[in-house]
Amino acid sequence: MVYRYESDQDVYEEYPEPGSDLAVPSGPPPPAGPSPSRFPAPSLRRPNQIALPSSPRPPARAIIPQAAPRSEVYTSAQPMEPPTARGGGRLWQVLIGGAAVLVLLALCGLGAAALLVDRDPQPQATPTYQPNAAASAPAVRQDLDSRDTDQAPLTAKEVFSAKELKLTDGQPAYRVLTTHSSGSCAVAATDEIADLLVRLGCNQVVRATLRTPDGDHLVTAGLFNLTDKVSAERVRDRIRQLLDDRQGRFRGLVGSEGDGSDVVATAPARIGWQVRGHYLAYALVVRADGEAVRSGDTKIREILFDMIELHLSRSVLQKRVDGGTATQPTAAPTESSAPQSGN
Structure with missing residues (x-):
């Protein structure tokens, strides 16, 4: 010290x-x-x-x-x-530093959550379970190649559902004069054509007579329900020869008295037909004045296209395809036309 x-x-x-108590003793001084x-x-x-x-x-x-x-x-x-004091100080430093890191991480997490909320101000609501959700599933396409996969019979309301038939936007509508549905296909044809339909399994015909928007023509159009696509194609291929040989004809559907539809049963007509699935779509067109139709009349061709392609195939039968349960698509339809003489 x-x-x-x-x-x-x-x-x-x-x-x-000298002589005091503090006097230095004699002799050599002590070493410093x-x-x-x-x-x-x-x-x-x-x-x-x-x-x-x-x-x-x-x-x-x-x-x-x-x-x-x-x-x-x-x-x-x-x-x-003291060593104990230094060790305790380091422990407190570690504890305080760890607590500061945890607080910083918590603040960062809160900031990230706030950013996510700002980016999605309108979160989507959680969908709730609906027992009837299966009913809204898209329908499977219907196979029209056979009655085995397309068993529901046709109805007049399905084929001609209203008194006016509008096929093209911006164009006037056809007026439906009368409709008819029968389980006997022979009522819509004569002679060999009627026999051919019955022999190849036709069990239903749905048809109607309409007046064109300009009133100059009348048309009877409809669908024959055959067994399958093969039988429908056999009827299609045989019709022209029977018409050329005058071994049968299609009948026009006469409506009520006074509507002027009786001419479809007697006047020379132009016939058109095509196959889609197990159906044979057809239409016959006559002049409203009963005169013979000319072979180059473009108006006749437009009426046949409107009835067979636009209405019967693309509208009526396509609805069956979209609302069915099978998946096999039908082949592209074929069509033909021929003149038909009156009685």
Whole structure:
């Protein structure tokens, strides 16, 4: 340990008078500095040692402090912290740093969630279960190639559902004069054509008579329901020869008295037909005045196209295809036409 003076006056103590208690004993002075020790202390400058200032006063003899006991330890300029205090400080630093990291991560998560909410201000509602959801599933396409896959019979309401038949936007409508449905296909044809239909399995015919928008022509159009596509194609291929040989004809459907539809049963007509699936679609056109139709009359061709292709095939039969349960599509329809003489 370092001796500290009580006051500045102790440093400049004058020589004592002879005979006093403070007189210095005779003999050689004791060696300066601390006494020898088994653990030699390093020769370091003591930071708390006080330097004696110079003074014009007479030289004074400083009182030399006694050496520190061997059991004492020199203190350094900076006080040492206990080991337990340092370890505890590091533990607190680790705990505080970890807590700060957790708080920072929590703030980052809240900020990301706020950004997601801002980007999607109107979240979609969670769909709820609906027991009848299966009913809204898209229908499978119906196979029209056979009555086995298309068993529902035709009806007059299905084929001609209204009193006016509008086929093209912006164009006037055909006016339906009368409709008819029968389980005997022979009522719609004569002679060999009627026999051919019955022989190849035709079990139903649905037809109607209509007046054209300009009123100049009448048309009877309808569908024959045959067994399958093969039988319908056999009827199609045989009709022309029978018409050319005058071995049969299609009958026009006469409506009520006074509507002017009786001419379809007697006037020369132009016939058209085509096959789609197990159906044979047909139409016969006559002039409203009963005169013979001309072979180059483009108006006749337009009426046949309107009735057979636009209405019977693309409208009536296509609805059956879209609303059925089978998946096999039907082949592209074929069509033909021929003149038919009156009675």
